[in-house]
Amino acid sequence: MNIMANQPRRLESYVGGTWVAGAREGVPLLDASTGVPVAFIDSSGIDFKQILAYGRDKGGPALRRLSFHERAAMLKALGQALLERKEEFYALSTATGATRADSWVDIEGGIGTLLSYASKGRRELPNTRVLLDGDVEQLSKDKSFSAQHILSPLQGVAVHINAFNFPCWGMLEKVAPTLLAGVPAIVKPASQTAYLTELMVRRIIETGLLPEGALQLICGSVGDLLDHVEGQDVVTFTGSAATGQRLKTHRAIIENSVRFTMEADSLNAAVLGLDAAPGTEEFDLFVKEVAREMTVKAGQKCTAIRRVIAPRSYSEAFIAALNDRLGKTAIGNPADETVRMGPLASLAQREEVRVRIRDLATEAEIVGGDPDNPHVMSGDASAGAFLNPVLLYCDKPGSARAIHDVEAFGPVSTVMPYDTAEEAVDLTRRGKGSLVASVFTNDPHFAEEVVLGLAPFHGRVMIGNRSSAKSSTGHGSPLPGLVHGGPGRAGGGEELGGIRGVKHYMQRTAIQGTPTMLTAVTGRWMDGADTRRDSEHPFRKSLAELKIGDQLVTATRTVTLDDIEHFAHFTGDTFYAHMDEEAAKANPFFEGRVAHGYLIVSFAAGLFVDPAPGPVLANYGVDNLRFLTPVNPGDTLKVQLTCKEINPRINAEHGEVRWDCKVTNQLDAVVAQYDVLTMVAKRRE
Numbered sequence: 001m002n003i004m005a006n007q008p009r010r011l012e013s014y015v016g017g018t019w020v021a022g023a024r025e026g027v028p029l030l031d032a033s034t035g036v037p038v039a040f041i042d043s044s045g046i047d048f049k050q051i052l053a054y055g056r057d058k059g060g061p062a063l064r065r066l067s068f069h070e071r072a073a074m075l076k077a078l079g080q081a082l083l084e085r086k087e088e089f090y091a092l093s094t095a096t097g098a099t100r101a102d103s104w105v106d107i108e109g110g111i112g113t114l115l116s117y118a119s120k121g122r123r124e125l126p127n128t129r130v131l132l133d134g135d136v137e138q139l140s141k142d143k144s145f146s147a148q149h150i151l152s153p154l155q156g157v158a159v160h161i162n163a164f165n166f167p168c169w170g171m172l173e174k175v176a177p178t179l180l181a182g183v184p185a186i187v188k189p190a191s192q193t194a195y196l197t198e199l200m201v202r203r204i205i206e207t208g209l210l211p212e213g214a215l216q217l218i219c220g221s222v223g224d225l226l227d228h229v230e231g232q233d234v235v236t237f238t239g240s241a242a243t244g245q246r247l248k249t250h251r252a253i254i255e256n257s258v259r260f261t262m263e264a265d266s267l268n269a270a271v272l273g274l275d276a277a278p279g280t281e282e283f284d285l286f287v288k289e290v291a292r293e294m295t296v297k298a299g300q301k302c303t304a305i306r307r308v309i310a311p312r313s314y315s316e317a318f319i320a321a322l323n324d325r326l327g328k329t330a331i332g333n334p335a336d337e338t339v340r341m342g343p344l345a346s347l348a349q350r351e352e353v354r355v356r357i358r359d360l361a362t363e364a365e366i367v368g369g370d371p372d373n374p375h376v377m378s379g380d381a382s383a384g385a386f387l388n389p390v391l392l393y394c395d396k397p398g399s400a401r402a403i404h405d406v407e408a409f410g411p412v413s414t415v416m417p418y419d420t421a422e423e424a425v426d427l428t429r430r431g432k433g434s435l436v437a438s439v440f441t442n443d444p445h446f447a448e449e450v451v452l453g454l455a456p457f458h459g460r461v462m463i464g465n466r467s468s469a470k471s472s473t474g475h476g477s478p479l480p481g482l483v484h485g486g487p488g489r490a491g492g493g494e495e496l497g498g499i500r501g502v503k504h505y506m507q508r509t510a511i512q513g514t515p516t517m518l519t520a521v522t523g524r525w526m527d528g529a530d531t532r533r534d535s536e537h538p539f540r541k542s543l544a545e546l547k548i549g550d551q552l553v554t555a556t557r558t559v560t561l562d563d564i565e566h567f568a569h570f571t572g573d574t575f576y577a578h579m580d581e582e583a584a585k586a587n588p589f590f591e592g593r594v595a596h597g598y599l600i601v602s603f604a605a606g607l608f609v610d611p612a613p614g615p616v617l618a619n620y621g622v623d624n625l626r627f628l629t630p631v632n633p634g635d636t637l638k639v640q641l642t643c644k645e646i647n648p649r650i651n652a653e654h655g656e657v658r659w660d661c662k663v664t665n666q667l668d669a670v671v672a673q674y675d676v677l678t679m680v681a682k683r684r685e
Contacts, residue, residue, distance in 0.1 A: 008037040011198050011219040014205060015051045017058075017212050022046070022220055029195060032097030032343045033333040035383030039195040043220025049228040051186060051216055055157035056232075059184030059213025064153050066211075067129055069650045071180050072121025074209055079115040081207045082200065086111070089168065089200060096167065096193045097342040097385065099334040102297045105477075110169035113496075116480035117176035124499055126647050127655070128523055129153075129182070133508055136518075136526050143528035148518050151506040153182030154259075156232030158505060159225065161247070163238040164190035164345050165300040167197040173478070173496060174236055179214060181505035183234070186225075188218045190239070192345050226250050234259045234505055236495070238302070241265045244491060261504065262491035263484070265407045267431035269307040270475060271424050271450060273441025278317040281466040286310075286440040287318065289464065290413060291325045293476050294389050295341040299411035300349075303436050303476040306407055309397075309427050312417035319393060319415055323368040326389045333379030343385040344410055350385040356408035357390055363402045364394035364414050387411060397427055404430035421446055425453035433488020438462040438475040459486035459494065525549050525644045525660065538641065539610040543648055543655050543682045546615075550643040554607040556666075559595050561633040567599045595631040600672050604663045608641045617654055617679040622661075625674035629665065636666040644675065654679050 010026060012019040022042030029039045063071065082089075086107055093103040125131065133149040140146070158178045162170040171187050178185045189197035201217045204210065218225070229235060229252050237244050241264035247253070248260050270290060276282035293305040310318050334342035344350045357371045368391030376386045389411040394403050397416035404427075418424040428437055437458045439450050442465045451461050460482060462475055478484040478496060485494035495501055511521055515528035525531075531551040538550045568574045576583040577594050584590045601622075610616070631637070640662045648655030657680045663672040 008039050011039050011041045011195055013043055013046060013219045014201055014217040015046060016054045020046060029192060030346065031095045032345050033379040033384040035380060038095045041191050041194055041220050043218055043223065048223045048225035052157055052228050055184040055186060055213050055216060059211060060155055062211030063179065063182045063184060063214055064129065067127050068121050068125040069127040071182065072118045073650060075114050075176060075180060076118035078204060078207060078209050079111050079118060082111045082203060085203050089196065092196050092199055094334045096196060097298060097334060097345055099339055099342050102342065106166045106168045110172035113173045113480045114176045117180050120498055121180050127650060130522065132522055132524060144514055146515055146518060146526065147510050147512045148522055149508055149510050150522060151503055151508050153506055154232045154234065156230055158183050158185045158234040160185055161188045161237045162190060164192040165297055167193040168200055170238060171197055177501035178505050181502045183505040184214045186216045186218065188222050191220065194219050227252055229253060229256065229258050231256045231258065236261045238263045241489060261493035263302060263493055263495065264491040266302055266435040266486060266490040267306045267404065267407055268303060268434045268436050269309055269428040269431060270305045270438045271428060272310040272314065273439065273443055273446050274311050274421065275443040275446060276440055278314060282440045282442050285464055285469055287321045287325060289475055290322055294411045294413050295329050298341055298344050300344060300409055301476055303478060305413055305475060307403065307431065308413050308415045309418055309424050310415060312419055315415060315417045319367055323391060326368060329389065330377050331386060331388065332377040336378040339378060344387055345385065347385045350387050353387060353408045353410035353412065356406050357412060359402050359406045360392055360408060360414060363400040364392035367391050367393045391415065421449045425450055428454055429457050431489065433486050433490045434458050435486040435490050436460040436462065436475060438464055440464045442466060457487060459483050519548060523645065525642055531642060537610045538643055539616045540614050542615040542684045543646060543680055546643055546646060546657065548643055548646060552608060552641045554639040556636045556638045557603055557607060558636045559631055559633060564593065564595050564633060567596055590630050592632060597627040600631055600663060603637055604639045604661060607639045615681040615684060617681060619676065619678050621677045623675040623677065627672050629669045629671040631665065631671050637663055639663050648682060654681050
């Protein structure tokens, strides 16, 4: 299908494994710059209950059969395939009003998020289908009854209802952790820019990389879809607080305790430090950042700076500098490469922003930009949804209300002065919870006071200054590894945050039983579970031969005073507890000179390592190392080494093996315990 044909087309939904058009021609979607129809959208006649059932019955089981690493590989291949088609997405994105730079955030930023989760899935998750959460909880003294928390994929569907401003990123940032968790997704993009989402979903489906039912798309109204959600389903929403609250209180969501995450209106603030006077690097960076956040995507970002909090004595200079910078911003049709800010998404959106500006103007004066007479260098000023950046100033923000409550979702910001750090924190908090705040300062004490004051009211706080200027990702950039969400007015939800985002689509369950049963369920050996000892050293076994619970109990070695002194002089670690008997006895933890902890670890390795070449390829570290009982000269050490976890890599001839290493003395007291991490070949040479 030629998506880029000039003739407007009817968008289709991808449901039940096929592309389906609505029963009616649909509502026209207009190019934001020219007003020319791009597409028609309608979802009437679709069986929404069946969409959910198809995802649960078809997509869910197929995804759950895959391991985390297999799902991660799927996401990587998908991201690479989409990058190959990115120019097609860029070409259509201009109709949304986005410049090339705006589209980069949406298109390649979205694909980058997909690839980031692919990488995190391979690096941070095991090659299994279940996650362990926390340590073993020992419930009996004899270790016969224990517990382990696990996370397993929900067996429902994730319904993602997205906003118009990021038709690609908004979908991919939610779909990536959903699919990695093993849960199918239904995407419902906002109608105004759904044509770009639909194009990307078409290309995703064409790759054949996703199991059938893993991803479905609804173009148009969701009808009675939410009437049929169940307790294993998840609903996420990005949009206005009013719409979000209405969805959150939907009868089926409440009755079935459906997980609901909302990202809503957010009156994000940026604070200029008391130290950042005109002429400082921080002042200049602040001006640049506010201007960027007002003009990127024409201010249509949930993370854009809406409230600018600056020291009163610097406010006049700041307004002048910002207006000067905004005045140089070329506004027009984003198809023109010289344009730096495109139109709003629609004429209706522009009218809504103008209404909000009038609300703000009841408490603040317009000090930059004319909201009613846009000046554009290209495009149709009458048919396009163009709006110049508008800057307001409120001299008494402490007694105002609208500036802390009304969001103009466009290139609009309000400057408000403050005199003390405490006042800056108070003004920022009046936003009642936001996605992000930024603080521009080079004063660590100011940063400490303000950031700790802002943290409970924000999902993210960015500190900007001269040292991070070149490397900073900026105020308005959500990142895959960081939480995206905020308390209160911002919706109270969380997205992204690395693997935190994956866990939102999984159920945490406490599993209780004997260590042997828990080992069988979790795939990780725990103390007290069955073990297996045979004549062959575990290090001689490939992954194909090695089993969880395979164990080696070593010979012994006695630690001498000569050993301790040699190790001290050889390494340079002559800490008094190893070298001075009287000083060591004065220490409350020791009875006299003791062996170095790393001497114990070294001797332990000497006891359990098999020296010949074989399936064990390398030791790449230890986890959770603890020294539990002091070792004195004359103590005799022994090691119990147990295969704890096997994690094969899907695209390599080796995998990771985690070994439980317990070092004991002649009294069977544990002197050291840790996990040894090795790379092991899948097969013997």
